[in-house]
Amino acid sequence: xxxxxxxxxxxxxxxxxxxxxxxxxxxxxxxxxxxxxxxxxxxxxxxxxxxxxxxxxxxxxxxxxxxxxxxxxxxxxxxxxxxxxxxxxxxxxxxxxxxxxxxxxxxxxxxxxxxxxxxxxxxxxxxxxxxxxxxxxxxxxxxxxxxxx
Amino acid sequence: xxxxxxxxxxxxxxxxxxxxxxxxxxxxxxxxxxxxxxxxxxxxxxxxxxxxxxxxxxxxxxxxxxxxxxxxxxxxxxxxxxxxxxxxxxxxxxxxxxxxxxxxxxxxxxxxxxxxxxxxxxxxxxxxxxxxxxxxxxxxxxxxxxxxxxxxxxxxxxxxxxxxxxxxxxxxxxxxxxxxxxxxxxxxxxxxxxxxxxxxxxxxxxxxxxxxxxxxxxxxxxxxxxxxxxxxxxxxxxxxxxxxxxxxxxxxxxxxxxxxxxxxxxxxxxxxxxxxxxxxxxxxxxxxxxxxxxxxxxxxxxxxxxxxxxxxxxxxxxxxxxxxxxxxxxxxxxxxxxxxxxxxxxxxxxxxxxxxxxxxxxxxxxxxxxxxxxxxxxxxxxxxxxxxxxxxxxxxxxxxxxxxxxxxxxxxxxxxxxxxxxxxxxxxxxxxxxxxxxxxxxxxxxxxxxxxxxxxxxxxxxxxxxxxxxxxxxxxxxxxxxxxxxxxxxxxxxxxxxxxxxxxxxxxxxxxxxxxxxxxxxxxxxxxxxxxxxxxxxxxxxxxxxxxxxxxxxxxxxxxxxxxxxxxxxxxxxxxxxxxxxxxxxxxxxxxxxxxxxxxxxxxxxxxxxxxxxxxxxxxxxxxxxxxxxxxxxxxxxxxxxxxxxxxxxxxxxxxxx
Numbered sequence: 001x002x003x004x005x006x007x008x009x010x011x012x013x014x015x016x017x018x019x020x021x022x023x024x025x026x027x028x029x030x031x032x033x034x035x036x037x038x039x040x041x042x043x044x045x046x047x048x049x050x051x052x053x054x055x056x057x058x059x060x061x062x063x064x065x066x067x068x069x070x071x072x073x074x075x076x077x078x079x080x081x082x083x084x085x086x087x088x089x090x091x092x093x094x095x096x097x098x099x100x101x102x103x104x105x106x107x108x109x110x111x112x113x114x115x116x117x118x119x120x121x122x123x124x125x126x127x128x129x130x131x132x133x134x135x136x137x138x139x140x141x142x143x144x145x146x147x148x149x
Numbered sequence: 150x151x152x153x154x155x156x157x158x159x160x161x162x163x164x165x166x167x168x169x170x171x172x173x174x175x176x177x178x179x180x181x182x183x184x185x186x187x188x189x190x191x192x193x194x195x196x197x198x199x200x201x202x203x204x205x206x207x208x209x210x211x212x213x214x215x216x217x218x219x220x221x222x223x224x225x226x227x228x229x230x231x232x233x234x235x236x237x238x239x240x241x242x243x244x245x246x247x248x249x250x251x252x253x254x255x256x257x258x259x260x261x262x263x264x265x266x267x268x269x270x271x272x273x274x275x276x277x278x279x280x281x282x283x284x285x286x287x288x289x290x291x292x293x294x295x296x297x298x299x300x301x302x303x304x305x306x307x308x309x310x311x312x313x314x315x316x317x318x319x320x321x322x323x324x325x326x327x328x329x330x331x332x333x334x335x336x337x338x339x340x341x342x343x344x345x346x347x348x349x350x351x352x353x354x355x356x357x358x359x360x361x362x363x364x365x366x367x368x369x370x371x372x373x374x375x376x377x378x379x380x381x382x383x384x385x386x387x388x389x390x391x392x393x394x395x396x397x398x399x400x401x402x403x404x405x406x407x408x409x410x411x412x413x414x415x416x417x418x419x420x421x422x423x424x425x426x427x428x429x430x431x432x433x434x435x436x437x438x439x440x441x442x443x444x445x446x447x448x449x450x451x452x453x454x455x456x457x458x459x460x461x462x463x464x465x466x467x468x469x470x471x472x473x474x475x476x477x478x479x480x481x482x483x484x485x486x487x488x489x490x491x492x493x494x495x496x497x498x499x500x501x502x503x504x505x506x507x508x509x510x511x512x513x514x515x516x517x518x519x520x521x522x523x524x525x526x527x528x529x530x531x532x533x534x535x536x537x538x539x540x541x542x543x544x545x546x547x548x549x550x551x552x553x554x555x556x557x558x559x560x561x562x563x564x565x566x567x568x569x570x571x572x573x574x575x576x577x578x579x580x581x582x583x584x585x586x587x588x589x590x591x592x593x594x595x596x597x598x599x600x601x602x603x604x605x606x607x608x609x610x611x612x613x614x615x616x617x618x619x620x621x622x623x624x625x626x627x628x629x630x631x632x633x634x635x636x637x638x639x640x641x642x643x644x645x646x647x648x649x650x651x652x653x654x655x656x657x658x659x660x661x662x663x664x665x666x667x668x669x670x671x672x673x674x675x676x677x678x679x680x681x682x683x684x685x686x687x688x689x690x691x692x693x694x695x696x697x698x699x700x701x702x703x704x705x706x707x708x709x710x711x712x713x714x715x716x717x718x719x720x721x722x723x724x725x726x727x728x729x730x731x732x733x734x735x736x737x738x739x740x741x742x743x744x745x746x747x748x749x750x751x752x753x754x755x756x757x758x759x760x761x762x763x764x765x766x767x768x769x770x771x772x773x774x775x776x777x778x779x780x781x782x783x784x785x786x787x788x789x790x791x792x793x794x795x796x797x798x799x800x801x802x803x804x805x806x807x
Contacts, residue, residue, distance in 0.1 A: 007491065015506060022510045022547070026517060029542035030535070034521070037532035055534060067750060072669055072757050091667050092747035092757050095384070095728040106534075132532050 035106060039136035043109065044083035050109050056085050057104035057133040065099055078105060078115075081142035089117040097122040102133040152217050155205025156296040159246075162198035162253065163286040165191055169256075169279030173272035177345070185272035189260035192275050195282060196257035203250045206295050207237050216303035219243060219295050225309040225724040227695035235320040236310040241444060241460075242295035244323060248440070249285045251324070251331045256282065259335055259360070266356060273342035274335075281334050284467045292460050309724035312696070318378035326371030326398055330436040332364020333401055336408065337433035337475070340426040344478050349426065349486035354416035357429070359784035361412060362641070365405045366780030372398050373773035384730030384745040386665065386761045388769065391540040396519040397439030400512050404432040407508035409780075414501045418563055419490050423483040424505070430479060434472045435512070441468055442519070493565040500561055503554045507547055514543045552606040552653065555646065556582075556613035560620070574620075578612035593662060593764075603657035607650035614643050641783025648775025655768025664762040667747070671755040679762035681742060682706045683715075688754065696720040698731070701756065703744050705735065712742070719746045732759075740764045 035053040048054055061084055064077035072091055076099075077084040087105045097103055097120060107117035169191040176184025206219075210233045215221040223240045224233055238244040256278040263271055289295065313319075339357040343349040375395065380388040389395065408428040414420045441464040492498040518535045525533050560574045586605025590596055625631025664679045675684045686702040698718040705712040715733035722729065732745040740762060747757025 003491065007494075010494070011502075018506055019510060022514060022543075025543050025546065026514055029539045030518075030521070033539040033542070034533045034535050037534070069751050070669070072667055072747070072750065092385070092745075092759055095730055135532075 037104075037132045039132075039139060040078055040080045040085045041083045041136075041140060043085045043113070043115075048109055050111060053106065053108055054115075055104055055106040055132070056087070056115055057102070058085070058136055059133070060097065060099050060101055060103050062099050078103065080136045080140040082140040085115055086113070087115045087117050087120075089120055091120075093120055094122040104132060151205050151212075152209050152214065152296040152298065155202045155209070156294070158198045158201040158205065159249075159286065159290060159296075162195050162202065162249075163283070163290060165195045165198060166279045166282035166286055169195060170276050170283055173279075174276035177269055177272045177276070182268060185268050188272040188275040191279070192253075192256045192260035195279070196253040199246075199250045199253040199286075203237075203246055206243060206246060207234060209296075210234065210237050213307070215305070215307050216298055216300055218297045218299045220307060221299055221304050222308045223310050225307040225695065227724060228310060228315070229694050231320065232310055232315045235314070238323050239310050239314040239319070242289070242293045244327075245285065245289045245293055245444070246295050247323065248327055248331060249282065249289055251327045252278070252282050252285060252334060255331055255335055259338075263356070270342055270346065270353075270356075273345050274338045277338035277341045278334060281338075281471070284471070288460070288463050288467070292463050306724070309695075309722060312720065312722045312725070312727050312729040313382060315722075316378060316382050318374055318382065322371060322374040322378055325367050325374060329364050329366075329368025329371050329405075330398070330401060330439065332360065332367055333405060333429075333433045333436050335360040335364065336429040340429035341475060341478065343426060343486060344475075344482040347482060347485040349422050351416055351419055354412050354425070355789060358409075358412050358416060359786075359789045361405065361409055361429075362780040362784040365402070365409055366777040366784070368398070368402050368405060369773050369777040369780065372402060373770050373777075376773075377770050380766070381732050381734055384732050385759065386732070386743050386745070386763065388659075388766065391518075391537045393519050394439075394443050396515050396540075397435075397442045400515055400519070401432050401435040401439060403508050403512040403515065404428060404435050407505045407512070408432050410501050410504045410508075414498055418492065418498060420492065420498055421502075421505075423479075423487040426483065426486060427479060428505075428509075430472075430475045431512075434468070434475075435516075437464070437468045437471060441465060495566045495568055495571070497558065497561040497563050497566070500554050500558050504551065504558075507551045507554075511544060511547045514547070515540065518543070548653070549602070549606065552610055555649070556606075556609040559614050559617035559642070559646070574616060575613070578609060578616050581612055582606075582609035597661050600657055600661050603653050607653045610646060610650040610653075614646055618643070636786055636788070638783040638786035638788070641779040641781070641786070643779070644782060645776045645779025648772040648777075648779060650772070651768045651775060652772030655765050655770075655772060658765040659763050659769065662764045663766075666760045668758060668760070669750050669755050670758045671753060676760060678760050679740075680707060681712065681762065683742075683744065683760055685756075685758065688756065691718070693720070695724065696722045696729075699746070701744070701746055701758070703733070705742055715742065715744045717744045717746045719748075736767065738765075738767055741766050 035055050036048075037055045037057060038048040040056060040058045042048060043056055048056075056078055058078040058080045061077040061079045064084075066075045068074070073088065074090070074093065075086065075088050077086055079085075087107075089105065089107075101122060104121045105115055105117040106119045106121075107115050109115050169188065172184050173188035173191070176182065176187070208214075209217045209220050210224050211230060213220070213224065213226050213233075215224075219240060219242050223243075224236045228236065236243075238247040256275060259278070260271070260275055266274070336357050339353065339360070343353050372395075375398065376388045379390070380386060408425065408431075411421050411425045411428055415422055415425045441461070444460055444464060518539050521535050522533050525531065556578065557571065557575065561571070582605055585608040586601050589604045589608075590601045593600070621635065622628055622631040625634060666676065666678060668676065670676065670685045672685055672687045675682055677683075682705065684704045684706070686704060689700050689702065691698050691700045698720040700716050700718045703715040703717070705715060713735035715735060717733040718731040720729045720731055721727070730745050730747075732743055734744075735742040741764075743759075743761035743763060745759040747759060749755070750757050
């Protein structure tokens with residue numbers, strides 16, 4: 001074989017092998033590392049999987065936040081004004097987390113339908129709302145303040 | 150009045166960009182040297198008018214002109230002046246104007262600093278940059294005018310800058326990042342000019358190399374500042390989140406790294422020509438894609454501003470035109486510029502090829518992870534998010550593959566090397582690196598295998614560089630003359646590679662050894678963390694220029710000896726009422742101590758507190774700074790300027806001969 005062709009052949013082989021390995025890695029890493037978003041209504045309806053990482057987003061329900069007196073544990077409800085999901089979390093909450101504001105919780109749903117959150121995301125400025133929460137509210141037909149549209 | 154002047158100046162700059170994109174390009178096509186010679190002055194003119202426009206907007210901010218909508222919603226009379234200035238780019242419209250300003254700056258810089266370029270090439274390059282400027286200024290003028298007025302009904306005071314952005318790091322992070330992002334437009338313009346001209350030789354690579362290096366250096370600094378800012382300002386001690394917008398800045402960096410290395414092969418050996426051109430297109434397209442992701446608000450991210458679908462659509466169309474247009478051009482012209490140079494498998498070329506493959510694959514995997522949620526959403530399969538575990542699982546092994554090759558790079562030879570020479574050269578570095586990898590992690594119990602691996606890899610890198618350095622000096626008559634003979638581009642390579650080694654060590658050590666505690670503390674409580682005693686003394690009320698804060702007083706001791714006083718704050722900004730965490734950090738080369746306040750818990754004055762011990766976290770940012778310094782040093786190499794003298798001499802010779 002011509003030396004240049006031979007070189008090209010090796011090059012193509014090398015790149016094919018390498019990218020196959022990379023794609024394998026990507027597929028492996030994607031499995032189990034993506035989490036789907038569910039609005040509260042779907043969680044309550046039972047369409048969210050139990051025991052798998054998911055995200056739930058909505059407004060933090062007024063008067064639903066309860067803190068433990070002796071640890072950093074907190075319990076609150078996320079609502080799309082149709083249904084509400086109970087969330088428990090241990091740790092420090094983001095600064096803009098507040099009742100009546102949008103938030104996204106990621107974690108695992110347990111047997112009792114309570115989301116055991118490992119991370120809470122709140123919006124980061126006054127005018128911004130996570131797109132998923134906006135859409136979840138649109139689907140439930142309420143605006144951010146809970147008034148029916 | 151001033152905002153109207155600014156608006157008008159922007160319109161003039163837009164018109165200039167229209168002329169710049171068409172007339173010199175037409176001149177280059179028809180061989181009209183008058184039209185071509187217009188390009189540099191048009192480029193400078195564009196810079197002048199965009200700068201006027203930017204200065205007008207900055208003036209409106211500094212003078213608290215709340216009749217301008219942008220000022221009213223993003224500034225406040227209580228804001229310290231320096232933050233009023235940085236508020237100019239703390240919002241969508243203003244940051245776009247900054248984009249346009251920096252693009253105009255790069256265009257003018259190419260126009261002024263490239264007298265050695267043939268007029269034909271220069272006019273093509275500047276025309277391409279003018280065309281990009283059209284896109285961005287049209288975007289600014291038609292969809293996001295920064296000078297829109299609120300008349301009548303100007304408010305008495307403004308709505309304040311987002312407190313997260315009121316920070317020294319954020320004053321310089323966006324400009325540096327944009328210098329990098331937009332800087333790749335120069336490499337892109339050179340690539341397109343080469344495709345248009347159908348000629349691509351070593352001098353082409355020599356022209357675009359310094360520009361690419363400088364852009365890449367700025368991008369490194371910008372990313373590093375962003376990471377540093379997230380670390381101390383977001384209040385949870387993380388320094389990289391694989392957030393879509395971080396990825397948006399990281400992908401051009403990865404592609405740019407590949408580009409720098411492939412340009413080296415193109416310049417020195419005339420290799421990988423069409424590949425280099427493709428990478429240049431790729432790097433700039435990723436910059437544009439990043440702009441799209443950030444500005445369209447399609448992704449949930451800390452960087453998204455309030456969104457408007459029209460803007461997203463505009464950038465998407467622009468992106469499609471740029472990527473589609475340049476790839477079409479590439480498809481037609483690439484055969485004309487491809488190279489017919491062979492190289493041996495055991496050579497520096499093949500090592501550079503490995504670098505390119507690794508960085509390209511890394512870019513693509515990050516791209517895939519970033520776009521995957523969008524693809525799934527577009528197919529109607531639900532809203533997913535791809536978290537850090539994916540990126541870590543894919544990215545870390547790739548980088549681990551890269552380092553062994555990187556250590557061999559400096560000692561290898563161009564064109565043809567042989568395995569036995571490599572073996573002989575690398576025997577001692579290998580032995581010492583293995584020794585370091587085994588022994589150094591012993592300093593920190595318990596023994597950590599990942600840190601051992603990181604030490605092994607980075608000492609391999611370091612020793613490869615040392616071996617090469619020693620080889621170069623050994624062949625010189627004396628050490629001094631040997632050092633003198635080393636070029637800035639060699640030093641640049643050494644410094645940047647050392648920076649990479651420092652990064653690897655910093656990232657792995659801080660990920661593996663960090664100790665983090667979130668807990669409830671009452672005044673008077675003490676807590677031990679990694680040998681340090683954190684004592685919570687009291688909470689005090691303090692007042693800043695535009696905020697009030699609860700300040701926790703901490704005293705940190707080690708074995709009874711005082712180490713630091715740390716005073717984290719929980720601030721409430723007066724204008725917006727928003728709450729912000731200000732972490733307190735005792736920084737050090739080998740460890741950071743980090744305290745941030747959560748919220749008050751219970752009734753007895755207790756607070757949720759975040760205590761972190763972060764070893765070697767600074768090494769990562771120092772490494773990034775070293776990489777940038779290396780890139781700048783390499784760009785300062787004399788051979789990029791010497792050529793100018795040579796061309797001048799030869800053109801004079803031609804004149805005299807005639």
